[in-house]
Amino acid sequence: DQQVKQNSPSLSVQEGRISILNCDYTNSMFDYFLWYKKYPAEGPTFLISISSIKDKNEDGRFTVFLNKSAKHLSLHIVPSQPGDSAVYFCAAENTGGFKTIFGAGTRLFVKA
């Protein structure tokens, strides 16, 4: 099931710089997108989401951008901090369905 793809398995960024994590999807029925962060030995933790009626949602250091025509979303973290080092999962679902599809995740390393 490759409906949600995160093509970069890892990303390394210097502290204070911007981290950009990317996600592509293929199912045009998806209308709600989420980013989760996961530390080892813990469950995924919700970070930020965006509805398909928007193209940007911002929450503090985290901004998610949605480009529906390209079926692409990205998560921007500015400024990046060492505590942001984790695996980030992109997820997508469609209203009226009860199924969430996750990408494979991107491991972010923020170097001090």
Next chain:
Amino acid sequence: EPEVTQTPSHQVTQMGQEVILRCVPISNHLYFYWYRQILGQKVEFLVSFYNNEISEKSEIFDDQFSVERPDGSNFTLKIRSTKLEDSAMYFCASREDYSNQPQHFGDGTRLSIL
């Protein structure tokens, strides 16, 4: 902040045995989910549950799997006859409602089949 709790944190079971994984969702949540993550792979949807019945299930969720909400607080996943390939982290999640709300995840149960 309320959280989803899962027990046990680690379950070791002989192949062919039945196993029950337990979850206590957040109390006012109405939608419940099970996911699994095989080591090094993506988080995979197994099943969603609402109003005391399965809402949707994946192709992974075959006749060996079942879910139940026996007492209004617990939400369980049963695997009837475990196989080696069932070894994975199993995550439970719950959601308050379906109108663009995120799911809240537990910390998972590591299931090891010997």
